[in-house]
Amino acid sequence: MTAALRTERLTLRGYDAADAPFVLDLYSRAEVQRWLGDGTQRVRTLAAAGEKIERWNELHGSHPVHGVWLVSTHEGEPLGTLLLKPIPDSGADTAHDIEIGWHLHPRAWGHGYATEAARGVLEHAFSAGVTRVVAVTHPGNQASQAVCRRLGMRSLGLSRAYYDAECALFEITAPADAIAPATGRTSSGPGAPGDHGPAGRTAADAEPLGRDAGRRCGSDGLGGVVVGSRDSWGIS
Numbered sequence: 001m002t003a004a005l006r007t008e009r010l011t012l013r014g015y016d017a018a019d020a021p022f023v024l025d026l027y028s029r030a031e032v033q034r035w036l037g038d039g040t041q042r043v044r045t046l047a048a049a050g051e052k053i054e055r056w057n058e059l060h061g062s063h064p065v066h067g068v069w070l071v072s073t074h075e076g077e078p079l080g081t082l083l084l085k086p087i088p089d090s091g092a093d094t095a096h097d098i099e100i101g102w103h104l105h106p107r108a109w110g111h112g113y114a115t116e117a118a119r120g121v122l123e124h125a126f127s128a129g130v131t132r133v134v135a136v137t138h139p140g141n142q143a144s145q146a147v148c149r150r151l152g153m154r155s156l157g158l159s160r161a162y163y164d165a166e167c168a169l170f171e172i173t174a175p176a177d178a179i180a181p182a183t184g185r186t187s188s189g190p191g192a193p194g195d196h197g198p199a200g201r202t203a204a205d206a207e208p209l210g211r212d213a214g215r216r217c218g219s220d221g222l223g224g225v226v227v228g229s230r231d232s233w234g235i236s
Helices: 017-027 046-060 113-127 142-150
Strands: 010-014 067-073 078-086 098-104 132-137 154-159 167-173
Touching: 010 113, 017 046, 017 078, 046 067, 046 078, 067 113, 078 113, 098 113, 113 142, 132 142, 142 154, 142 167
Parallel strands: 098 132
Antiparallel strands: 010 067, 067 078, 078 098, 132 167, 154 167
16 A cells, blocks of 8 residues: 655645546646646546556555655645656666656646655655666656756756656765755644745746656656666665
């Protein structure tokens, strides 16, 4: 079962069938799909949204570390998706690489939610023994690249190691790079304080991680790209 996480403003939990209306709302939007693919993965029906949730849980729900989380306020307002999963490579020796990605509803853009949720998941991953996490974006997606930098991720320039496409590649390692300093502490249970990124309205949280032309960089975990195809991933 996907671990439940809590930060200062946010609750992260696994998706269930009751979340299908939100999945339909989020993944039917052109402004979200812009960065996730060529439109073929766009969710158009409630049934398709339910199937997507089932697929996410089938691929990732039983893993002790990675997963696909519904990000919401503590009051229960759904805001988007945060994921941590094996990254599809381009035939390179990247079998153990893990990526982080985020897809926020437009109403949640500009509040620092992507940074806060991603930082909570990174702390969860590093505390479980993951030593390196990557993120890939379209080279022109400055918004997601700004989130990566706020997380303390290091730019490795352009790479074709993943998704058979040229991507801007970022990485963060633990413990040397760790997570960008923040107040508080993220916990895997309710009632504990957490840390978060800047809460002001900035453009850096305004777009989901991805690519907007040709083959897409960035994580989608949506089924068109093969994810979770490896039985497991190693942690050195």
